[in-house]
Structure formats: structure tokens, C-alpha cells
Amino acid sequence: MPVLVMKFGGTSVATLDRIRRAAKRVGVEVAKGYDVIVIVSAMSGETNKLVGFVEETSPLFDAREYDAVVSSGENVTAGLMALTLQEMDVPARSWQGWQVPLVTTSQHSSARIVDIPTDNITRKFGEGMKVAVVAGFQGISPEGRITTLGRGGSDTTAVAFAAAFDAQRCDIYTDVDGVYTTDPRICDKARKLDKIAFEEMLELASLGAKVLQTRSVELAMRYKVKLRVLSSFEEQSDEAGTLVCDEEEIMELNVVSGVAHSRDEAKMTLVAVEDRPGIAAGIFTPLSEAGINVDMIVQNISDEGHTDMTFSCPVNQVARAEKALKAAMEAGNIAFSELVADTEVCKISVVGIGMRSHTGVAAKMFKVLSEEGINIKVITTSEIKISVLVERKYMELAVQALHHAFDLDKAS
Numbered sequence: 001m002p003v004l005v006m007k008f009g010g011t012s013v014a015t016l017d018r019i020r021r022a023a024k025r026v027g028v029e030v031a032k033g034y035d036v037i038v039i040v041s042a043m044s045g046e047t048n049k050l051v052g053f054v055e056e057t058s059p060l061f062d063a064r065e066y067d068a069v070v071s072s073g074e075n076v077t078a079g080l081m082a083l084t085l086q087e088m089d090v091p092a093r094s095w096q097g098w099q100v101p102l103v104t105t106s107q108h109s110s111a112r113i114v115d116i117p118t119d120n121i122t123r124k125f126g127e128g129m130k131v132a133v134v135a136g137f138q139g140i141s142p143e144g145r146i147t148t149l150g151r152g153g154s155d156t157t158a159v160a161f162a163a164a165f166d167a168q169r170c171d172i173y174t175d176v177d178g179v180y181t182t183d184p185r186i187c188d189k190a191r192k193l194d195k196i197a198f199e200e201m202l203e204l205a206s207l208g209a210k211v212l213q214t215r216s217v218e219l220a221m222r223y224k225v226k227l228r229v230l231s232s233f234e235e236q237s238d239e240a241g242t243l244v245c246d247e248e249e250i251m252e253l254n255v256v257s258g259v260a261h262s263r264d265e266a267k268m269t270l271v272a273v274e275d276r277p278g279i280a281a282g283i284f285t286p287l288s289e290a291g292i293n294v295d296m297i298v299q300n301i302s303d304e305g306h307t308d309m310t311f312s313c314p315v316n317q318v319a320r321a322e323k324a325l326k327a328a329m330e331a332g333n334i335a336f337s338e339l340v341a342d343t344e345v346c347k348i349s350v351v352g353i354g355m356r357s358h359t360g361v362a363a364k365m366f367k368v369l370s371e372e373g374i375n376i377k378v379i380t381t382s383e384i385k386i387s388v389l390v391e392r393k394y395m396e397l398a399v400q401a402l403h404h405a406f407d408l409d410k411a412s
């Protein structure tokens with residue numbers, strides 16, 4: 001029998017009634033002849049609540065016990081989903097991560113999947129079981145302790161199962177009906193995409209589009225898992241949602257497929273650092289040791305053997321970054337005349353595979369921003385992405401103007 005993976009996020013299993021609706025959808029796929037692996041998240045809000053319990057009990061918590069507690073939300077929904085399916089006369093049973101066993105590394109709270117043996121579940125399918133309901137987000141370490149895969153990790157569980165079982169497709173049911181050209185809350189002309197290439201989705205996910213965990217997209221790309229994002233709240237056809245797929249499957253590649261934004265960024269500049277080998281390492285080593293997520297980096301040549309070094313990071317890490325850099329200066333590892341933090345910036349990015357073969361995208365982006373009177377503070381590019389830092393108060397305007405200029409607006 002062909003295997004289908006169906007993943008239900010927290011809002012899709014938030015109540016017994018929603019679990020019933022999700023189970024009905026599973027029943028439809030079973031009736032089509034699929035053996036189905038259902039991956040469930042915890043009921044919405046549940047994981048946050050469990051994280052809160054842990055933090056309140058023990059501020060410097062033991063990560064192994066954190067995982068033991070926060071993984072439990074998925075156990076509840078897995079059992080309830082199996083029971084609901086049984087009530088509908090669909091042969092189903094639940095599996096916790098360790099029962100599969102889904103083996104991970106020992107990095108508690110952000111473990112990586114190492115292995116998913118398929119024999120247990122395949123044997124059950126052979127004995128007439130139609131649905132294996134698996135608790136998402138969790139696994140077992142080589143030491144035999146429960147692990148979790150990081151927030152949003154059920155997406156990664158789902159894609160990993162689809163790869164391991166060579167599933168026909170991995171359907172991610174969520175509370176939005178697909179992947180959009182930009183955030184519909186910022187731009188009312190945002191349009192749902194029918195298809196998006198893995199690489200574009202990867203850029204959009206890491207730029208803050210929360211619909212899929214970034215690692216799940218990486219895995220899908222590596223194993224060529226056909227991923228579909230769709231709503232569990234609407235009636236579905238086979239074409240519903242957005243298909244995340246190989247670029248070969250997309251007829252006409254967009255030059256730009258999406259405009260992403262990240263609101264809470266900061267730009268930090270070290271003024272007049274020495275221009276000599278080892279200075280960049282001297283700056284970014286203490287930052288990485290302090291856990292700062294440095295994003296863009298620009299070095300400007302200034303005069304007399306000195307240079308300015310600018311980088312961006314999340315705004316809530318500015319104080320920690322300042323502390324790390326001042327400590328490095330006091331230790332005599334680096335020297336700078338001034339440290340300037342601009343905490344009023346945001347990042348705007350345009351993403352599209354078609355950029356590889358089209359020139360002029362950057363020029364057009366800069367022109368559009370200038371016509372709106374928006375000053376660009378930092379620019380970075382990759383093969384399929386151009387990002388700029390601009391003043392945060394222009395974020396909505398910049399997104400809307402770029403969305404329009406790159407012909408992404410929905411037909412009205």
C-alpha cells in the first residue's frame with residue numbers, strides 16, 4: 001500500500017471536536033487506499049504551558065527533564081487521535097517516539113534525528129492496522145533518555161517519517177491555507193502560492209515565515225519529499241494548499257516568489273577597529289560564545305589602517321552583544337573607538353529562484369525603496385535572496401511597495 005504522512009499542528013488538534021474533524025480527514029485518505037502515518041503536535045498552547053511549568057520549577061533546569069515534561073503534550077494528542085479513529089472503526093494505534101524508536105542525538109531540547117527504523121510500523125500495517133499515530137517533536141537518545149527536536153519540531157518529525165517510509169506525500173495541516181507571497185497581516189494583497197520551490201521555502205522559513213520549521217524544509221529538500229501545506233479548517237480538494245517541491249516541477253519560475261520581513265532587528269557598528277588579520281575573529285568569536293545570532297556582516301574600509309565593522313542581530317540580544325564586546329576590549333583582544341547600536345531597524349528580503357537567471361532584481365528593489373523615500377542601511381545578497389535593513393517604521397510600506405513592484409499582488 002502507498003504510504004501518506006499527515007501532520008496536524010496544535011490548532012488542528014486543539015479540542016476533541018477538532019481532533020474528530022482531523023480524524024475524519026484521515027479516514028478519507030484511508031478510504032482511498034493509503035496506509036497513513038499521522039503525526040500530531042500538542043494541543044495549541046500546551047507546549048508553552050509545559051515550558052512555563054519547567055521554568056517556574058527550576059530556572060536552570062536539567063535539559064533532560066525539560067524534554068521529559070515538554071514532550072508529554074504530544075503523548076496526549078497521539079492517544080486521543082488513535083481512540084477517535086478507533087471510534088470511527090479505523091484500525092489505529094499510537095506510538096510515542098521511543099516506541100518507534102525515533103533515535104536522535106543527545107542534544108536535549110534541540111536534538112537531531114539519527115534514525116527511524118520502519119520495521120515495527122510496517123509489520124503492523126501488514127497485520128491490518130491502517131493508521132499509525134505518532135507523537136511529533138520527540139525521540140530517544142542513544143542513552144535512552146527522551147529528547148525533543150526544538151520548537152515547531154513536529155514538522156520535522158513528519159518529513160522524516162515521509163522520507164523513511166518513502167511516502168507519496170507529506171501533508172502539513174495547519175491554520176493557514178498555504179504559503180503566501182508575504183504576510184497577509186501586513187499586505188492585504190498577499191496571495192497564496194500554488195507551488196513553491198524547496199530553496200525558496202527554506203529562505204522564507206529561515207527569514208521568519210513561521211509556517212514550517214526550517215529543518216523540516218531542509219530534510220524535505222534533501223530527500224525530495226513532496227510537502228503540502230494546507231488548512232485543516234477548510235474543505236479540501238487534491239489541489240488545495242501550497243505544494244513545496246523541486247524546482248523542476250514548477251513550470252514558470254518566479255523571479256521573485258515572496259517578500260519576507262523580520263521586525264525586531266538591530267544594527268551594531270564597531271567604529272575604528274584595527275584593519276589587520278584576526279580582527280574579525282576577535283569580534284565574532286566572543287559574540288558566538290555569548291550565543292548572539294549574528295546575521296548580516298559588513299566591513300567598511302576607513303582611513304589610516306582602521307575599519308568599521310557592522311553586523312546585525314536580534315534586538316533583544318543587543319545588551320548581551322555589548323557586554324561580550326566590551327569584555328573582549330577589556331581583555332585586550334580587540335580595540336574600537338565606539339560601539340553604536342541602532343535598535344530601530346527591520347530586515348526586508350525578496351526571495352526567488354528566478355533571480356539566478358534574471359539580472360536587475362537588486363537594482364529594482366533599491367529603486368522601489370528609494371521612490372518611497374526609504375533609506376537602506378545594510379544590504380546582503382545570496383543567489384536567490386536580497387535582504388536590506390531599513391528603519392522599522394517603514395516596514396509595512398516597504399513590504400507593500402516591493403510586493404506590488406514585483407507583480408505579486410493578487411488580482412482584484
Ligand code: ASP
Binds near residue numbers: 047153
Ligand atoms: N508542540 C511543539 C511546539 O509547540 C512541537 C510542534 O508543535 O511542532 O513547539
Ligand code: MG
Binds near residue numbers: 009155210212
Ligand atoms: Mg508549527
